[in-house]
Amino acid sequence: MIDLSPHHQQLVDDGYTIVENVIAPDLVAELLADVRRLEADRASRPADNRFEGNRTTRTYNLLAYGEIWQQVPTQPQVLELVEGVIGDECLVSSLASISLAPGETAQVIHADDQIQPLAKPHVATVCNSMWALTDFTEANGATRVVPGSHLWDNPDYFAGPDADPIDSIPAEMPAGSVLVWHGSTWHGGGANNTVDDVRVGIAMNYCAGFIRQQENQQLGIPSEIMATFSPQLRQLCGLGMYRGLTGNIEKQSPAARLYGDADEVQLWDAEPIPGAD
Numbered sequence: 001m002i003d004l005s006p007h008h009q010q011l012v013d014d015g016y017t018i019v020e021n022v023i024a025p026d027l028v029a030e031l032l033a034d035v036r037r038l039e040a041d042r043a044s045r046p047a048d049n050r051f052e053g054n055r056t057t058r059t060y061n062l063l064a065y066g067e068i069w070q071q072v073p074t075q076p077q078v079l080e081l082v083e084g085v086i087g088d089e090c091l092v093s094s095l096a097s098i099s100l101a102p103g104e105t106a107q108v109i110h111a112d113d114q115i116q117p118l119a120k121p122h123v124a125t126v127c128n129s130m131w132a133l134t135d136f137t138e139a140n141g142a143t144r145v146v147p148g149s150h151l152w153d154n155p156d157y158f159a160g161p162d163a164d165p166i167d168s169i170p171a172e173m174p175a176g177s178v179l180v181w182h183g184s185t186w187h188g189g190g191a192n193n194t195v196d197d198v199r200v201g202i203a204m205n206y207c208a209g210f211i212r213q214q215e216n217q218q219l220g221i222p223s224e225i226m227a228t229f230s231p232q233l234r235q236l237c238g239l240g241m242y243r244g245l246t247g248n249i250e251k252q253s254p255a256a257r258l259y260g261d262a263d264e265v266q267l268w269d270a271e272p273i274p275g276a277d
């Protein structure tokens, strides 16, 4: 049993935390095999741009491509930490694998909420995680984080392609561990300086229920696959109503309307109305 209290506190203080060995080795092995299956089936290649990398292979929208991925967004310890940052009723923002091969250079240091036009620091809108499917070491490109940067007052700061990786540190962790960070924390993939050690991770990203998801889960996941999800996962994919209002269809949640999930009380029908005196 992992005590999550220090991790909640580190997210508040430093904007990131690493939960070591939280994913069972069998699941890590199965996820890794599925990443490799997908990359082989699709003959995947690096996107070849500065942000996604020139030696990095990414597979997006994973919930659409294998039942095993349904276990990732609902992982209890990670979800508890994420909800501590962005609140309950949060959403899957995106789910992708990232295989960072030898020769990859360091990614631009960035914050995942930096496209949002909000003065910083602001209420957390994004909370992301990186699952280590292989060991993450400084040499093979472990994600680099800048401790405390989630509190910075710097809406215009952008490290740029030639900038130093400022005061970042490598989030080294053994396979089966998960790095969780606040969406305002500056970070980036490291450089892979090894000869033959491909660093494989899963970027399991979440956003608050009032923020638009990065990947469109409602259209990106075919409805016959969405039908196989648990009600909890459908909520995470954005088929519920946020605070009984946002995302409704004629006062009903899409999950109730399309998949017969339990009805949610619409805000205006709630007694008393939350927030009203």
Ligand SMILES: O=C(O)CCC(=O)C(=O)O
Pocket: 051, 052, 098, 100, 107, 130, 141, 142, 143, 144, 187, 188, 189, 190
């Ligand atoms: O690969 C990594 O370690 C980080 C990737 C990342 O931060 C991103 O692509 O936004």
